[in-house]
Amino acid sequence: MKNILVIGSTGQIGSELTMKLRREVPESTVVAGYIPGFEPKGELLTSGPAEVADVCNRQQLADIVEKYGIDTIYNLAALLSATAEKYPLKAWDIQMNGLLNILEIAREKHCAVFTPSSIGSFGPSTPHDNTPQDTIQRPTSMYGVTKVATELLSDYYNTKYGVDTRSVRFPGLISYTTLPGGGTTDYAVEVFYAAVKGEEFVCPIAPGTYMDMMYMPDALQAAVDIMNADPKCFKHRNSFNIAAMSFEPEEIFAAIRKYIPGLKVRYEVDPVRQKIADSWPNKMDDTCAREEWGWCEKYGLDEMVRDMIANLRIKLGIAE
Numbered sequence: 001m002k003n004i005l006v007i008g009s010t011g012q013i014g015s016e017l018t019m020k021l022r023r024e025v026p027e028s029t030v031v032a033g034y035i036p037g038f039e040p041k042g043e044l045l046t047s048g049p050a051e052v053a054d055v056c057n058r059q060q061l062a063d064i065v066e067k068y069g070i071d072t073i074y075n076l077a078a079l080l081s082a083t084a085e086k087y088p089l090k091a092w093d094i095q096m097n098g099l100l101n102i103l104e105i106a107r108e109k110h111c112a113v114f115t116p117s118s119i120g121s122f123g124p125s126t127p128h129d130n131t132p133q134d135t136i137q138r139p140t141s142m143y144g145v146t147k148v149a150t151e152l153l154s155d156y157y158n159t160k161y162g163v164d165t166r167s168v169r170f171p172g173l174i175s176y177t178t179l180p181g182g183g184t185t186d187y188a189v190e191v192f193y194a195a196v197k198g199e200e201f202v203c204p205i206a207p208g209t210y211m212d213m214m215y216m217p218d219a220l221q222a223a224v225d226i227m228n229a230d231p232k233c234f235k236h237r238n239s240f241n242i243a244a245m246s247f248e249p250e251e252i253f254a255a256i257r258k259y260i261p262g263l264k265v266r267y268e269v270d271p272v273r274q275k276i277a278d279s280w281p282n283k284m285d286d287t288c289a290r291e292e293w294g295w296c297e298k299y300g301l302d303e304m305v306r307d308m309i310a311n312l313r314i315k316l317g318i319a320e
């Protein structure tokens with residue numbers, strides 16, 4: 001990775017990934033791609049170049065790739081699962097037509113491409129426990145449909161045109177820097193804000209609903225490591241299951257109450273999110289990622305909860 005374009009650089013993953021790449025690969029140019037209305041601010045803006053990079057505008061992307069000699073594209077533009085159910089055509093446009101634009105540019109300009117997939121690429125007929133790497137993928141949400149299609153299209157460009165496409169299936173991502181928006185797993189971030197502020201948390205996901213989750217530092221490391229891995233070791237490409245922890249709402253609330261015993265929770269289940277959550281794995285098997293490129297998480301539930309609370313207190317200026 002020499003010169004990198006991060007599309008969606010102001011989103012939940014992009015805001016942290018752009019800064020990590022700039023810190024850890026200082027000899028690279030890391031361009032923060034954004035769309036109007038989501039401009040980079042603060043260090044993200046001052047620490048490197050930023051360009052309007054709308055996935056739906058192929059010429060705009062091609063011009064950036066040309067201008068900066070981009071060889072690696074992180075394609076992080078997406079509507080998350082619950083929002084995609086509200087705006088399915090927009091989700092298709094961003095996730096599929098956007099991806100096609102990127103893959104065509106990558107084919108012409110020889111760029112490597114990372115486009116995340118998700119636990120959302122699975123559906124109700126997928127085995128829910130220890131979900132295998134290669135298994136049934138018949139999702140029933142638009143988000144899931146676009147994620148499976150992303151995996152297939154990325155593999156197609158690899159086998160047909162030799163484009164270096166790589167990807168992981170992210171679990172729900174938990175971070176204190178940038179809030180997610182419109183996801184099914186967002187509750188596992190939002191509860192920390194309520195807990196630290198001493199507010200009651202209204203949980204949209206029913207107790208007993210297990211989903212894979214991951215702390216952001218592990219997710220960022222995965223995104224970097226897979227792009228640096230030796231492709232000779234790959235039996236798979238798009239996409240690898242990666243897992244770190246799996247819990248249901250009561251388990252994360254109990255883990256938070258070790259540090260904030262007063263956390264109060266009420267359930268108001270959102271039928272859209274619940275239906276999606278019920279169709280997703282309880283826990284994925286990520287053996288292939290571990291064997292093929294050395295995936296290994298650092299954070300389990302307790303380490304993540306401790307770190308989240310400490311950092312959110314600093315961010316919000318709330319004393320213990």
Ligand code: AKB
Nearest residue numbers: 080081118183184185
């Ligand atoms: C969502 O909930 O939509 C995302 C995901 C798991 O892909 N966080």
